[in-house]
Amino acid sequence: MSYPGTNNQCGTDLRAGRMKVIFLDIDGVLNRKQTPNPRKFPFIVDPVLLGRLNRLLGLTDTKVVLSSNWRYDPAGMFSARH
16 A cells, blocks of 8 residues: 555655755745835735745745745845845
């Protein structure tokens, strides 16, 4: 008999040891047109959306890879980290 997610009849889990990764593009994901930005900063993160991402990361033990254009600008990288 075979079991879901296994490669043999002994039940060895093929998913064990795999890293979960989210490739994150910040614009439109962690900010939106409604995100408050009174100073018109070019790099802004919506605290509500960031909270959702942090909750997801905490529940799933997932790592983030920044795929956003923010990674090319030192101010963008600072904003993404903080």
